[in-house]
Amino acid sequence: MFALKLILAAVLVAASARHVPQDHLAYEQVHLLGFDEDERPVFEHEDLLPELEESCQPQHLTRARRQAQGSVTLNSDGGMGLGAKIPLAHNDRNVLSAIGSVDLNNNMHPTSKGFGLALDNVNGHGLTVMKESVPGFGDRLSGAGKLNVFHNDNHNVAVTGSLTRNMPSIPNVPNFNTIGGGVDYMYKNKVGASLGMASTPFLDRKDYSAMGNLNLFRSPTTSVDFSGGFKKFESPFMSSGWKPNFGLTFGRSF
Template identity: 45%
Template sequence: MFTPKIFVFAILIISVSCRYISEEQRPYLVIEDDDSIRIFALEDEPDANEVEELHPIRVRRQVHGSLSSNLDGSSNVAAKIPIARGDSNILSAIGSVNAADGKGGFGSAGAGLAWDNIKGHGATLTGSRIPGLADQLTATGKANIFHNDHHDLTASAFATRTFPDNPNIPTFDKYGGKVGYTFNDKIGASLGAAHTDLFKKTDYSAMGNLNLFKDRTSSLDLNAGWSKSVSPYMPSSRWEPSGGLSFTRFF
């Protein structure tokens, strides 16, 4: 049975600043932003086109993550640490804890690897643990179909293998996909479907979201939509509404 180890990641808060520093009487300009630190040397009468950049390689922050709250008072924590990078691709270690109640209990926890491409494509491989129920291994992939200053269209797919703790329940698979659209990084909608062979059950969802507030460190979103499940073992099936507010803190 697959049992993943859960990583605990330190969270680094990166601030934005622009300041001058001096070393051996030579002036420097250090510019920091969310993703990089760049250092320039300044002459007494610098030419804007001839300012020397002392460190041409951009140094990006090494850790980032998020903390979100649920309606039942529990929290979700996720972190991402880049471990290898190229001009267009980044490989990161990822970890998450979902539905943590603050007393040592949690709904699930996992860790794995993530690949991200500069064009918005990506893939992850994660192992997770659901206490008292099962271990899971999940592979996901996404492709950015279209993106500009106002519109973003992305498709994703996943496959999960579940290893139940109960020896009377066999290993089973679940797989599915989703298409999501976002306008101005504020209004979005998605359509998704997932199928579980063991239960001959297919889940459908149609969701929408509206960002009510967002800055560098936090986001407040309204989510609403409908979902339903279809299975020969279910006497009836209908679309059920769902929704709520979610608050996320970024680090």
């Protein structure tokens, strides 16, 4: 089943790559260089635009993407995650986007679905707000932020934080909060690691994660990333111990 999902995801990404309008990509590349549509210069070699764009972009900055993005993540438990981000408005430094996600279990049944807004900054900072629906549980309203605290040509360090309001539809169970935080590190946008922790006081539960990240392939419009590591949770009644966890993510910009 996992192999079938892997092949399906790869086919979807490859198919989308063949149907991206090249005129649209060329416009986005020129627009990112700072030209308006009416001021678009004529290049003798249009195929050099991606390399020219990268050379003009300071390496210690993370470009705030103004293109629609989609992703497919295959998880070690046999489930799958689908994500989408569609830009709504932008200026020279920030992009406001609509976001959506659907998580599926190993039987392809939805385990959650959500929608919200994301604000991305050219320096790598970000904010998201999302409303999720979880079948058999209820709803979740979450806000998350990322602060890029250090970056240069090789290294990037960011701290993250989140607050989730859990709103169960289960009788006699009140709403409760989950608070989380973490640290992310990336070397040359290729190899990275992250540490995270979340606390749910109502359940007296703590979740921990230690993950590594590796970019397997990257082009101006496509990326393939692998993440692997360990996760665990602890409560007064149960402890899962460290369990392996991994995922393979196919991303595409349009």
